[in-house]
Amino acid sequence: MEEKELKWLKLDNAAKIYPAARRRNWNNMFRVSATLKEPVDPFLLNQAVTETVPRFPSISARLRKGFFWYYLEETESLPRARMDTYAPLADIRFKDIRKCAFRVLYYRRRIALEIYHSLTDGNGGLVFLKTVVSRYLELRYGIEIPHTDGVLDIEVAAPEEELEDSFLKYSGDVRMSRKEPSSYHIKGQINESGYLDLTCVTLDVNDLLKRTREKGVTITEYLTALFIMSTLEIQKREGNGKRFVKILVPVNLRKLFLSSTLRNFVLFVTPGVDPKLGEYTFDEVLQSVHYQMKLDVTPKNMRARIAANVKSEKYLIVRIMPLAIKNMIMKLVYSLVGETKATFTCSNLGNVKVPSEMEPYIERFDFVLGAQVTQHNNCGVVSFGNKLRINLTRNIKEAKLEYEFIKALKAQGIAYTLEGTRVE
Amino acid sequence: MAYCVHCGSKLEKGQKFCPICNIEIRDPLEEEDESVTEIYPKYVPITEDNVSRKSISILITLLFLIPAAITLICDLSITGKVTWSGYVLASLCLLYVPFVCFVLFSKLKDKLLYLCLGMLVVFISLTMFLQYICNKTGGKWFLPFALPLVLIVMAAFYACVAMRKLLGFPKLLLSAVILILTGVLSLITEILIISAFMPGQGLTWSLYPLSIFVLLGGVLLWINFNTNIKEKLRRKFFI
Numbered sequence: 110m111e112e113k114e115l116k117w118l119k120l121d122n123a124a125k126i127y128p129a130a131r132r133r134n135w136n137n138m139f140r141v142s143a144t145l146k147e148p149v150d151p152f153l154l155n156q157a158v159t160e161t162v163p164r165f166p167s168i169s170a171r172l173r174k175g176f177f178w179y180y181l182e183e184t185e186s187l188p189r190a191r192m193d194t195y196a197p198l199a200d201i202r203f204k205d206i207r208k209c210a211f212r213v214l215y216y217r218r219r220i221a222l223e224i225y226h227s228l229t230d231g232n233g234g235l236v237f238l239k240t241v242v243s244r245y246l247e248l249r250y251g252i253e254i255p256h257t258d259g260v261l262d263i264e265v266a267a268p269e270e271e272l273e274d275s276f277l278k279y280s281g282d283v284r285m286s287r288k289e290p291s292s293y294h295i296k297g298q299i300n301e302s303g304y305l306d307l308t309c310v311t312l313d314v315n316d317l318l319k320r321t322r323e324k325g326v327t328i329t330e331y332l333t334a335l336f337i338m339s340t341l342e343i344q345k346r347e348g349n350g351k352r353f354v355k356i357l358v359p360v361n362l363r364k365l366f367l368s369s370t371l372r373n374f375v376l377f378v379t380p381g382v383d384p385k386l387g388e389y390t391f392d393e394v395l396q397s398v399h400y401q402m403k404l405d406v407t408p409k410n411m412r413a414r415i416a417a418n419v420k421s422e423k424y425l426i427v428r429i430m431p432l433a434i435k436n437m438i439m440k441l442v443y444s445l446v447g448e449t450k451a452t453f454t455c456s457n458l459g460n461v462k463v464p465s466e467m468e469p470y471i472e473r474f475d476f477v478l479g480a481q482v483t484q485h486n487n488c489g490v491v492s493f494g495n496k497l498r499i500n501l502t503r504n505i506k507e508a509k510l511e512y513e514f515i516k517a518l519k520a521q522g523i524a525y526t527l528e529g530t531r532v533e
Numbered sequence: 534m535a536y537c538v539h540c541g542s543k544l545e546k547g548q549k550f551c552p553i554c555n556i557e558i559r560d561p562l563e564e565e566d567e568s569v570t571e572i573y574p575k576y577v578p579i580t581e582d583n584v585s586r587k588s589i590s591i592l593i594t595l596l597f598l599i600p601a602a603i604t605l606i607c608d609l610s611i612t613g614k615v616t617w618s619g620y621v622l623a624s625l626c627l628l629y630v631p632f633v634c635f636v637l638f639s640k641l642k643d644k645l646l647y648l649c650l651g652m653l654v655v656f657i658s659l660t661m662f663l664q665y666i667c668n669k670t671g672g673k674w675f676l677p678f679a680l681p682l683v684l685i686v687m688a689a690f691y692a693c694v695a696m697r698k699l700l701g702f703p704k705l706l707l708s709a710v711i712l713i714l715t716g717v718l719s720l721i722t723e724i725l726i727i728s729a730f731m732p733g734q735g736l737t738w739s740l741y742p743l744s745i746f747v748l749l750g751g752v753l754l755w756i757n758f759n760t761n762i763k764e765k766l767r768r769k770f771f772i
Contacts, residue, residue, distance in 0.1 A: 195576040216574055307573075308552040311545070508553045515542055515553065527537070528545035529552025530573050 116166055116183040117173075122276035122419050123373040124227035128172060128179045129439035130447060131203055132482060134303050138198050139489070140477040141234045141458075142214075142221035143242045145470055149215040150249060154190045157245035158213050161237075162187060164263040167272050167372050168228050168237050171209050177432055181228065184209040192216060196304035196532060197502065198223055198479040213241075218472070220245065226373070231458050231476060231489070232361050233371040236261065238474075239463060246470050258462040267371075275368040280419040281412030291449035292381060293344055293352040297485055297505025300532055305480060308511045308529035310499040314460075314492050316523065324392075326399045329457040332490060332499070333358055333380055333402075334395040335521070339513035340452050341384060341394075355381025357451035358402070361459075362415075365408050376414055378405040379451045391521065448483045453510075457490040473498065480504035535560035589636050597629045619669055627662040631655045645698050649691070656687045678729035685721055689714050705763070709753035716746030 120128075127137040162169035170181040188209050193216035194200050201223070205212070210225035220242055224234045240261045243254040256262040300306070321331045333356045340354045359375045368374055380401040382389055389397075404410075421427065427435065461474045476489035477500045485505040491498055501511050518525050535544045535558045537551035550557045601622055608618035615622075634654040641647040660683050667675035693711060696702045702710070723739035756762050 193574050196573060306552070309545075508555075511553045512540065515540060519541075525543065526545050527542045527552055528548045528572060531550065531552060531555055533576070 115185070118167055118170070118181045118272065118372075119274070120179055120181060120227055121274040121372045121374075122415070122422060123230075123375065125178070125422060126439060126443060126447070127225070127227045129436045130443040130482075135479070135482060136201050136203060136206060137226040137481075138201055138223050138479055139226060139231060139234065140197050140221055140223045140475075140479075141231065141238045141491075142219050142475045142477070143238055144219045144472045144475070145242075145246075146218065146472050147470075148218055149220055149245075151190050151215055153248045154213065154215055154220060154241075154245055157241055157248055158190060159187060161241045161244050161263050164240065164261055164265075164267055165237055165371065166267055168211060168224065168233065169209075170228060172206050172225065172227060174432060177428065177430070177435070179227070179432070181210070188212045190215050190220075193219070193221060196530060197221075197307055197477045199304050211237075221475075229371055230359070230361075230373045230375045231456060232363060232375070233373070235259065235458055235461065235474075235476075235491075236371060239461075239467075242471070243464070243467055246467055250470065252466055254466045255464050258464050260464055260467070268369075270369050271371045273368075273370050274372060275362065275366065275370045275374045276415050276419055279362070279366045279368070279412060279415060281409070281416045283413050284417040284420055285410070285413035287414070287417050289379065289450055290353050291446075292355040292379070292452050293340065293350070294448075294452060294483055295340065295343055295486055295505075295510055296347075296349070297503070297507045297509065299485070300504050300506060302532055303504070304532040305502045305504055306508070306530060306532055307477065308501045308503075308508065308527065309475070310501065310511075310515065310518070311526045311528075312497045312499065312518075312523060314495050314497050317497060320521070320523070324395060324399075326395060327402075328492075328497070329358060329455075329490075330380075330398045330402055331395065332457065333455055334391060334398045335514065335517045336453075336455055336488070336510075337380075337382055337394050337398065338389075338391055338517045339510055341382070341389065342513045342516070343509050344384060351384040353381050353383055355379040355451045357454040359454070359456045360406050360411070362411060365406070365411060376411055376418075377451075377454075378402060380405075381451075391517075444482070448481050451484070453484045453486045453488065454478060454481075455488045455490065459492070461491060461493045468494075475500055477502060486510045535563065586636055586639060590633050593629070593633055593636065597625055601625050620666070623662050623665045627658050630658045645694070649694065652687075652690060656683060656690075659683055674729050678725050682722060682725055686718065689718065703757070705753060705757045709750045709757060712746045712750035712753065716743040716750065719743055719746070 130137065166183055167181065169184055169187065171184040173180055173182045186208055188211070190213040193214040201212075206225050210228050212223050214221040214223065220238070222234060222238050222241070224237070229237070236259045239259050240263065243260045244263060246252060247254055254260060317328055317331070321328055324331070326334075336356050337354050340356075344351070344354060357377050357379050359377045362368065362374045362376055363370070366374075378401070380398040382394055382397055430438075456476070456478060458476050463471065471493070473496060474491050474493040475498055476491040478487040478489045480487055480502055486501065486503045488502070489500045491500075501514070503510065515525065515527070534546065535548070536542065537544060537554055537556060537558055539554040539556050540551060542551060542553065544551060544558060546563070549559065604618040604621045605615070608614075608616055631651065631654050635651045638647050638650055641650070660680065663679040663683070664675050667673075667679065693707065693714070696710060697707050719742040720736075720739045723736055727734050727736070756766065
């Protein structure tokens with residue numbers, strides 16, 4: 110039998126750091142999930158995944174080692190859908206990522222995808238999830254779902270532009286310095302078990318939109334301001350210095366550059382405030398965040414920032430360095446500066462739109478980020494229908510940020526509901 | 534809909550504790566609905582093999598290689614050729630080969646196949662070991678005695694496995710069969726000894742184990758087919 114030639118891809122510019130930055134019990138993964146209205150049939154889910162993955166060659170891949178760089182190779186062993194783990198993003202080993210860099214989980218009415226960040230970002234993951242769920246619904250209920258609103262047609266092959274490394278394409282000529290002051294980190298006692306605690310805060314989208322329109326800001330800016338206020342409270346209470354409080358907000362560059370890539374194409378901005386300058390009111394923080402975002406998130410600015418990132422992988426000395434050495438250096442760089450620039454990450458995937466045929470079958474979407482090495486808290490936001498879900502994860506025992514966040518919500522008079530898990 | 538008594542947060546339906554304050558909250562009016570209580574499955578410890586089979590095999594190989602090398606070097610440096618160290622090496626091989634095979638085969642999902650293959654390796658290496666000793670000592674007992682004995686034991690073993698796994702014999706019945714087979718084997722052993730080493734002599738010792746094993750096996754058989762007795766014994770001797 111002739112051996113099938115497997116497709117392979119170079120890692121995109123943003124993806125290169127993740128394999129090097131990994132720790133024994135930490136890999137940079139994220140999770141997108143859809144909760145349906147009826148229990149999930151794992152058999153049909155498997156079938157849906159099997160039929161969908163050929164459409165996503167850059168996601169149904171495994172991480173492999175080259176001599177100079179890691180690369181992605183089409184995986185031959187597709188993961189079977191398995192029962193969800195005890196906590197989100199749990200029990201992932203690098204060994205598994207080298208077999209297949211994403212996994213499919215189900216639990217009761219929920220279908221979840223946990224994806225290694227080198228494959229794609231949250232937006233790419235969401236497109237994959239929507240396509241898997243739409244195929245599952247077609248198989249389960251015999252309905253016909255049009256290929257709109259991010260549901261892709263699995264009958265056609267993936268076009269080139271979905272597989273491109275848009276960073277290279279949209280990199281500018283001028284590089285912008287990446288220097289910025291390091292920021293405050295929330296400290297705490299690490300969960301020995303290594304599992305993440307999850308707290309999901311649900312808000313009403315219409316109520317929130319009313320408030321943000323009044324202030325002339327976006328939901329992301331509003332939430333970021335709330336998180337900055339919460340962190341300022343923690344910093345004040347614990348009295349450990351007055352370092353910058355900055356939140357890392359990923360920016361979906363597809364909207365800025367009209368790219369349709371399904372690989373990583375995000376950059377981040379870090380709006381924040383300097384507590385040394387005095388006490389802040391919520392409105393001050395909100396305005397500051399709003400203008401910082403406006404200033405930073407422009408195509409010109411982003412091009413220059415992409416250029417700085419792309420340049421660092423283009424140096425000949427970097428390119429010809431064997432992977433093992435490159436890994437060590439990248440790990441060192443990551444440990445020294447990788448997570449120092451922001452207090453934690455608040456990633457907003459925005460409002461999920463699905464074709465109207467799918468809508469009656471879906472109850473909610475969730476987006477969960479794992480904790481990082483020194484950033485113990487993280488936050489993924491996604492809204493669907495009238496509900497906005499803020500999934501706060503942490504790998505420390507104390508629910509400081511969560512507590513201050515709901516206090517901040519209460520201070521603004523925003524109604525919320527809570528649910529979550531607590532690791533024993 | 535419940536509220537946390539500490540922070541006042543409204544909790545989602547089915548949420549039984551406040552995720553922030555970690556206080557148990559019960560809404561007495563909310564009906565117990567299992568389908569909404571847990572948002573993640575219960576904790577199941579994952580058992581993973583941190584050490585790969587390959588590295589275990591390499592370690593065992595090294596452990597065996599050390600005494601083998603030492604004996605060989607001693608023997609060669611003293612006598613100049615392989616004399617007594619041959620026995621040591623052959624015995625080490627006899628231990629080593631099945632050991633490594635059991636480790637390597639352990640990834641077989643089918644436990645029955647695993648056992649059968651592993652034991653086959655044991656029997657083959659035992660036969661080769663016996664042949665080597667026989668040749669080395671210049672004996673003539675391999676073909677008339679050792680080989681038939683090993684083959685018969687092997688046949689008995691696989692017969693027992695087949696009875697248990699394929700025919701589904703209950704444990705009691707199988708024990709009876711094993712006892713009777715052991716008795717018969719002792720008889721066969723003596724017959725083989727006589728024919729190989731002292732032709733013309735009559736049976737002497739094997740009748741004692743034969744009678745005892747067959748008697749015990751017979752009792753077990755009787756118990757097995759007598760449900761009444763079996764039940765009574767089970768009542769008396771359950772653990």
